[in-house]
Amino acid sequence: MKKFIYIILGMLIISIVSITLIGGSLQKKVEQTESSNYKNNVTYNLGKLPEDLIMLDSNNLREKDILANTFEGLVNCDENGKIVPALAESWDISQDGTNYTFKIRKDGKWSDGSDITANDFVNFFSDILNKNTNNIFSDQLNCIFGVEDYRKGKCDFNNVAITALNNKTLNIRLNYPCNYFLNILSQPIYALRNIDSKLIDWKKDYRSIMYSGSFCINNISDSGEITLKKNSHYWNKAQVKSNSITLSSLKTKESALAAFQSSTINVFTDPPLGELKTIEGKAKYKVSPLLQGEGIAFNLKRSGIANDNSFRKAVAASINRNNIVKNILNSTALESYSYIPQYTGDGLNGKYINKVFFQGNEDIKKASDMMKSVSSSYGEASLKLIYLDTVENKKTCEAIGESIKKAVGIDVKCEGYEASKFNEKLKKGDYDMAEIKYEGYYDYPLSFLDMWRSASQYNLYGYRNVQFDNKFMNAKFEKDGTKRIEILKEMENMLMEDMPIIPLYFNDVIISQKNYVQGIYTNKLGNIKLDKAYLDVH
Known part of the structure; x- marks a missing residue:
């Protein structure tokens, strides 16, 4: 009987050892499979x-x-x-x-x-x-x-x-x-x-x-x-x-x-911008420019101080683009001194370059002087600035709000929303200012200007300028490419004079990759x- 029990115990021990070995082998195999996926x-x-x-x-x-x-x-x-x-x-x-x-x-x-x-x-x-x-x-x-x-x-x-x-x-x-x-x-x-x-x-x-x-x-x-x-x-x-x-x-x-x-x-x-230094120490990242910008758009569909051109220009003068790009975006974007990126193609084997409209640093005195021509009858105690809810957008809008308060003496309430709610707010006009993304869908300046036509489905902000619309049509039908570019520059000039939007910066796509990954690139569209x-x- 004892001999039989010993035999049974021996078989159990062998089974347990076998299961442990097999389990360990299976675990090792799983680990190899999981780790080899990214290596292969x-x-x-x-x-x-x-x-x-x-x-x-x-x-x-x-x-x-x-x-x-x-x-x-x-x-x-x-x-x-x-x-x-x-x-x-x-x-x-x-x-x-x-x-x-x-x-x-x-x-x-x-x-x-x-x-x-x-x-x-x-x-x-x-x-x-x-x-x-x-x-x-x-x-x-x-x-x-x-x-x-x-x-x-x-x-x-x-x-x-x-x-x-x-x-x-x-x-x-x-x-x-x-x-x-x-x-x-x-x-x-x-x-x-x-x-x-x-x-x-x-x-x-x-x-x-x-x-x-x-x-x-x-x-x-x-x-x-x-x-x-x-x-x-x-x-x-x-x-x-x-x-x-x-x-x-x-x-x-x-x-x-x-x-x-x-x-x-x-x-x-x-990647989260605060982690770039961490990534840089263990891997690599590269930055490629996008045909895409960020700006502050104004709600021109309703009356109020945001509909006053002098106020909009005062806000533009109060913005510190250098601070936003360097300290909030960790230098992963390019300050926008015009509406259209200077690396946009002109359709003539060159780059589209117009004049400089803005500066990198704020000019509080200029902003305050512009506010002197703004009617005191508006009486807004505060303005609503909405944004798509990200850490960077929150910091950017809060910095802009502080600049506006300092320059023109009006409080700015910053509110972030997830994408669907943000778009709903834009469509309903439930805001005074909004930080928005705008882009060229293809590599030509007309693509950027298209959204500001009165009839454009992307023009949610109430901007209307008949002369701008007419020039848009003239540009489309102009046979001479050089003359068309001149018309497009005139349109950008008009847009910056009317200022339905204040450009902030041009976006980059940041590609983070392990050091052993090669050959990743972006096309011009990003x-x-x-x-x-x-x-x-x-």
Whole structure:
């Protein structure tokens, strides 16, 4: 009996030891798997995943990184702002600047191996410009003959001047010369894709989507982690450095930073600014300028002191841009001394440069002198300054509020809101001033000025200037590119004289990456590009 018990105990001990060893082996295997994911792949935190892959109803820059890496259009915009061939290997522009003929690559293929044709582009433009498609960017293509009428349902697409001359030749005819037309087409929203239900339900149907870009979506985990694989049928696949890329979907800067520090991810954008020195000591980060600015917009829809131009100019004189950029933003932005960034292209192979409107430091005396011409009848005890609720925006608005109090003697109440509530406040006009983000959707100054047209859907602030509107139309129809730039400068001058907005600074995208990650870059529009990304672990 004792011998039997000893045998049983021995078997139990062997089993426990075996289980412990196996468990330890499994634990080690799990740890290796988890740690090798980021070491074997560039792992980039995209942030919140988009609702769909049509993406014509919003302008979230980071969400469009998916479009920029899985689909491709006729042309691309590189990191220097140069327009480069994409699915169109070449193009010809007529002498009068109104006729564009694109040669589609012979080796241009969908991810299933089928040929990409000129008719694919015809169908694509027909779908995105359809009146039933929620497309906030459609006005950009009103330069194409027939688009505006088609969008309004006045004609069918046969009357739109986007036609396939043959299988590999696409022709687009414009209403007027538009030397920034290729800049418009270089946006990720014009990357070729089949506009269908698969793009809407992409998290379920990603395997059946046909991709036209450098990567395909290979897997989406339950946690929202996306695995991209190199598109084996992509025309430029030889230049794509990585066979696989991982995209995580951590929604906050703080969670992305924690994942970066624990090496769950190895690339993310826009870290908490207070942590930059910490990151710099253990990894690297680089800063790329965006076609995007921040400014203080005034509510011109209602009467009051904010509707007084002299008051707005007094506020402008009271702002210390140097303090905001250096001490609040840790020098990760560029002070804006004009409305349009000086690195914006002029469509003439140069940069758009207008005169300097503002200074870096505050001028309290100038602000106080300007206030002398402001009527004392307004009687506002305080003003409401609203902002999108971030740490940096809060500090910026509080600094501006203190400057206004010092210069003009009016208290400013600063209120931060999450995105949907902030937009609701703007639409309802429940504010006096608002810190807003404004941007050029493509690399040309007209894109920045567009939002201040009286009829613009982005003009939520009540600015109305008939002369400004007329000059906008004159600029669009001006055949001479140099003369058009002069008109655009006149428009910016008018905007700065009327001052519906005070520019503060121009944004940068900050890319944080481990030292062994190479090849990450942004295009001129600010999208993260992953085709050249790879790991250098040696």
